[in-house]
Amino acid sequence: MxxxxxxxxxxxxxxxxxxxxxxxxxxxxxxxxxxxxxxxxxxxxxxxxxxxxxxxxxxxxxxxxxxxxxxxxxxxxxxxxxxxxxxxxxxxxxxxxxxxxxxxxxxxxxxxxxxxxxxxxxxxxxxxxxxxxxxxxxxxxVPQVVISTVRTCKGVATGEATVKLVSSSVGNCTYKWEPGGQTGSHVEGLAAGRYEVTVTAPNGTSTKAQVMIEETDLKNEVVTRPSLCHGDNQNEITLNTTGGVPPYRYYFNGSQHPGYAGTFKELRPGNYTVIVKDDHGCEDKLSSIQVKEPEPLLVTGVDVKALSCSDTRDGRITLEVSGGVVPYAFSLQPGTWQDNNEWRQLDAGRYYFEIKDKNGCHTNGNTEVLKNDRPCAVYVPTAFSPNGDGRNDLFRAKVNDAVTAFRLTVYNRWGAVVFDSTNPEASWNGAREPNGSYVWVITYTDSKNQARKQTGPLMLIR
Structure with a gap:
């Protein structure tokens, strides 16, 4: 140098x-x-x-x-x-x-x-x-400063700012905030916006610092979970709270005593209000939170078809259901569950049914399939044994009336036709078919000129 x-x-x-x-x-x-x-x-x-x-x-x-x-x-x-x-x-x-x-x-x-x-x-x-x-x-x-802030609540002036000196060697400083003209290292009651503080040391030096007071970002996501079944009163409301200053306090439906968890259980259907406050006193009011539950699971109709004549098993039950949560499942006790709301080929008697929806909610009832006591124009057996012993070796319909337009069809378990005839005297020997269950269908016109259809099960036993 x-x-x-x-x-x-x-x-x-x-x-x-x-x-x-x-x-x-x-x-x-x-x-x-x-x-x-x-x-x-x-x-x-x-x-x-x-x-x-x-x-x-x-x-x-x-x-x-x-x-x-x-x-x-x-x-x-x-x-x-x-x-x-x-x-x-x-x-x-x-x-x-x-x-x-x-x-x-x-x-x-x-x-x-x-x-x-x-x-x-x-x-x-x-x-x-x-x-x-x-x-x-x-x-x-020169005084060096750091500034910390507290956000203001939305729509009101509750913000705060605090100035701290990095080093105390500059001595006792004075402070002036603009806008507002407040003095002191800590100021309160600030609305959202930008502020500038001038910090002056005893040696005459000063520094300016700016700070932004932001509105609180207290937010709540509302999640409702309905009861599985009507009348359970197990509805729930959950608030997922973010922003603001934790911990949060929850005032449920006008209560003056807050809770500290955002989940409310075992609620009846209806409208609810929740006020959420953070630790700084900012609040978010959630009005008209609607809680719904499924409609009651009801049997709205039972359609029953009686046996057409005394010797048949062609009864039928059909159910109509509303409410709950689809899809439904149906059971005719003590049978298995099915997604079809109808049962066919029923014998006369009282039947007990049960229905459940997607959530497992149940309802039940019973009905009766009646028997028509008049003799059948066509009688059909329920089993035969084509084993060559001379007894019950053939399957045929017994016609007790002057019928026309006769047709007999037999189906195997896969729906394939194994026998078909329009001759009332014809019979089926079952020679080419295995033991098992079959279904027969007969259509004809009786002597009263009424079109008839009979169906029933058939067992082939050797």
């Missing part, structure tokens, strides 16, 4: 001082840096400020290109261990006031002010010229 000059007068410099009688002149190039230094204690992590008047002259023994001031920290005179601040290139020849604010990263013993020649100059080897006057008598510590 080379020594500066006391101006004016050296190298024909005639710029008058900005303060009193003299000032400092520096000119630097890549091989000739000039600076002034001062022993001073700088603490890492703190903020400092210093002010000075700066000017440029285009000729300082040599032609120059610009002015550029750099401030360094170090542990010896001329030590440029850490760059603290740069003015940036300037060309004004009249005095202008500059204020540097800097934050050393660690402790140092010296501060130095340089004519910074970082930018090449095509006019000479001394491209940077800096004239310095009216340098601050003291390098003062």
């Amino acid at each position: 080379n020594t500066p000059d006391i101006q004016p007068g050296i190298f024909d410099i005639t710029v008058p001082p900005s303060d009193r009688n003299t000032y400092i002149g520096l000119h630097s190039g890549p091989l000739w840096p000039e600076a002034i230094a001062q022993e001073i204690s700088l603490k890492g992590g703190r903020s400092y400020t210093v002010s000075m008047d700066l000017a440029f002259t285009a000729f300082y023994a040599y032609r120059a290109c610009y002015g550029n001031m750099a401030i360094y920290a170090g542990n010896a005179p001329g030590d440029s261990a850490e760059l603290l601040w740069r003015s940036g290139p300037f060309s004004h020849t009249d005095w202008k006031r500059y204020t540097a604010v800097f934050n050393p990263s660690k402790d140092y013993k010296y501060i130095s002010f340089w004519a910074d020649a970082a930018i090449p100059c095509d006019k000479s080897a001394y491209g940077s010229v800096v004239l310095i006057d009216n340098l601050s008598a003291f390098i003062r510590e």
